[in-house]
Amino acid sequence: DETLLEDDDLDLDAVLDIDEPLADLPPPPPAPIQDDTAEPDFFVAVEVMPELIGGLQQLSKDLEYPALARKAGIEGTVVVQVIVDADGRPREASVLKSVADVLDKAAVEAVLKQSFKPGRQRNRAVSVRVAIPVRFLLT
Numbered sequence: 001d002e003t004l005l006e007d008d009d010l011d012l013d014a015v016l017d018i019d020e021p022l023a024d025l026p027p028p029p030p031a032p033i034q035d036d037t038a039e040p041d042f043f044v045a046v047e048v049m050p051e052l053i054g055g056l057q058q059l060s061k062d063l064e065y066p067a068l069a070r071k072a073g074i075e076g077t078v079v080v081q082v083i084v085d086a087d088g089r090p091r092e093a094s095v096l097k098s099v100a101d102v103l104d105k106a107a108v109e110a111v112l113k114q115s116f117k118p119g120r121q122r123n124r125a126v127s128v129r130v131a132i133p134v135r136f137l138l139t
Contacts (some may be wrong), residue, residue: 017039042083042116042127048120050084050128063110065103074100077135078107086125096131107134 014024052059069075076099084091093108111132 005040022130042129043119044129046119046121046126046128050119050130051117053115053117057119059110059134060115062113063134064106066106069100069102070138071114073138074103075136075138077133079133080107080111081129081131082111082115083127084118085127086118089119090114090116102138110134
């Protein structure tokens with residue numbers, strides 16, 4: 001573009017008066033109060049970890065090998081993570097290691113049916129996050 005713009009004169013002689021009072025600014029908002037005495041929702045490691053009542057044998061009894069996976073020859077180990085609450089019931093299941101969607105769903109269903117001896121911290125039953133391996137093996 002060959003259009004010329006007019007030069008603007010800039011005033012670069014700014015003066016800063018250090019003795020001038022600062023403008024009144026509102027105070028910052030108060031910091032949120034954190035309750036340090038609150039216990040976490042669950043523990044990751046405790047003195048006594050939860051135990052599966054009936055062991056892995058009970059888990060294998062409640063586990064249904066999906067017919068589709070059996071027919072397709074899919075096998076492997078699915079690792080399911082759950083939070084075992086203070087009453088020994090599993091909740092909030094998620095799959096840490098997947099094999100196939102159909103096996104993942106069967107593993108989660110089987111783990112959520114289980115009962116646990118709850119984990120203990122300072123001689124109190126607490127919620128603990130645990131990982132449970134569920135093995136699917138064709139015979």
